[in-house]
Amino acid sequence: MPALVLLGAQWGDEGKGKATDLLGGSVDYVVRYQGGNNAGHTVVVGDQKYALHLLPSGILSPGCTPVIGNGVVVDPAVLLSELSGLAERGVDTSKLLISGNAHLITPYHTTLDKVSERFLGKRKIGTTGRGIGPAYADKINRVGIRVQDLFDESILRQKVEAALDSKNQVLAKLYNRRAIAVDQVVEELLGYADQLSGYVADTTLVLNNAIDRGQVVLFEGGQGTLLDVDHGTYPFVTSSNPTAGGACTGTGVGPTKISRVIGILKAYTTRVGAGPFPTELLDEDGEKLRTIGGERGVTTGRDRRCGWFDAVIARYATRVNGLTDFFLTKLDVLTGWERIPVCVAYEIDGKRVEELPYSQTDFHHATPIYETLPGWSEDITQAKTFDDLPKNAQKYVQALEEMSGAPISAIGVGPGRDETIQINSFL
Template sequence: MPALVLLGAQWGDEGKGKATDLLGGSVDYVVRYQGGNNAGHTVVVGDQKYALHLLPSGILSPGCTPVIGNGVVVDPSVLFSELNGLNDRGVDTSKLLISGNAHVITPYNVTVDKVTERFLGKRKIGTTGRGIGPTYADKINRVGIRIQDLYDESILTQKVEAALDGKNQLLTKVFNRRAIEVGQVVEELLGYADRLKPYVADTVLVLNQALEQDKVVLFEGGQGTLLDIDHGTYPFVTSSNPTAGGACTGAGVGPTKISRVIGILKAYTTRVGSGPFPTELFDEDGEALRRIGGERGVTTGRDRRCGWFDAVIARYATRVNGLTDFFLTKLDVLTGWEQIPVCVAYEIDGRRVEELPYSQTDFHHAKPVYEYLPGWSEDITKAKSFSDLPKNAQDYVKALEEMSGAPISAIGVGPGRDETIEVNSFL
């Protein structure tokens, strides 16, 4: 089973970095296939904590080749800052590969993102302000800048001119901002070219050849299923496809090559940014989940909104991704509650609804229907097998598995690399 997709099954921040790192020692390539530095992973190795924003988590696994695929948008300044930080800590980053077809986040993309979000006021989407959305918009509008364009100054200049023709009109006449100079942007982007060059490759060819040679390739999604531009809680979503189908387009690998799709589920639910969130808590339980779980965005630094586990969105994630397994994270955070509510359905206008409503209006009005499961007080962070867990914790996991529609093959019982119970092997 050489090709696996690993993705978030909620609104992101489920602990994908921990899951990818757990598999990293057993795979040959780890590929980011969408998003940019608006997604963050925290990986704990021994007593060292690493915060990754753009780089694949596999960069921390010796022998693994990390790849940034064509579906990712790349801010070169962020990339180099992250590489420098890892190099300073003794991490070898020389094996990194970057698709020449990946799009570049330009300075004007960041500017447009920030001024647009500010202009929206109360109607804001809750973006990170890092230029992700405008870069994907340029890609779709066919005025985007790709990594390969940095090696042809004439083409680069023409593309920057085309992009700024409209954007400068918007900035000066709508937002009352100063126009951006073409030459300044071109000079800055060309300044990245030499350092980028050793990493740039035809990653589609590399990955397909690797799969033909029975190498193990792990495709790592950023954000989560409910933030997918097509299948998430639109318009409060990201600008790309974190769902499993995005791995095919964002890495250039056909769907018949994918053998396993692993969804990462937090034992409760969190969300960053605006948008509907049926199980969100505004009481002391929500604050306790935030405090105990350390729920602050790795990339954004924003407090995450917290709520109880939502089985409706877990079932939805299983369906739209074709999930074969779940990795359940942060079970240890729930230690200490006498009973734990789990959302099993929604009430919408007096109706019980057990599947995610396709209507944005209905989802905004959804109220959670809870079942209450008995909690546990024992410390579970030292558990090495499923049988080591207290009975109530075992029952909680089994209930979530039954409600979610796919087997739970691994359980995170602490933040450390070794604080994981593997129920079934992913490989």
């Protein structure tokens, strides 16, 4: 069963792009199974840096077929722009497959996303304003528009008319905005049909057949576990399921066909947007992590909030995803600290809590309990094996592994494709 899931084990931005790219040369298909262009991956190949927002990272691996699954919401303008940008840099994008059942982000979704977030004021969620939430809401409300609808003008028009009947009322009467014309939306969407038609396929059939043939399929999640709409820090979450279960519903591949689930962990913790963050650092250490780690969102451009490693969150990710392995990234960023605190538990109302509280109220009031580990000053970016790491760096990795509940099978010691220590093979 050569199917693997690779996902974020924190609040996203853990380095999934690098991990996927590392495996890309050894797998036949890389599949995005949820999210939209609110997720971003940075991949460094040689002296080239690629920022991917909607496309699977496997598109940079020549022998790999990249797939956008049915669980993704697709902004066609963003997708075509990203494909064009890669083609200009000599990347072959012809093998991309897009599920006909994936839902589209339309102009009215982005408009509603932006005006509703502004309307919330201090209660805003921290959305990227790219229409992802409204597109998923329409999907659940059964008024969404799918990729396949681009190829039937009659169905497309009926669906746009039905959607705008209510949305224009909201825009005009609640937000004092101008109504959106049906013809304008239909014309824009139809303009994408010819450009996308060659990519659209029954990806569920393609992927299941590939697995049955013994080919290797890698499912790539966007965002991270703590942003999952069911299992994250609700309501400060995304609108889909980045956790392992989302790989099944977002692709049509059953759970019995998945052999390994790999969680990506930063050696510290970051998050973008609003919401609780127990280990957040609002001091010089936090700014130092942000600067050295280049902690700015690939898609949003926003500075990431930074904090020490949170083992409570890591254990939670292991549990809800059934993780078999961890890929620890950005260990090099911690070089230079004399002592490195690690959150091992929380204090809530005077009590020590070692598992993530299910209560939103409790989590908002959680105070981290730290253990401090010795740091290192040696440059680790040239390390090729675990033994090449300084002893204190080795002890740090071993402590995180013990606290997190799954083996650390790879370690990122720099941003480059080759700056990775492989301890155990994922395949």
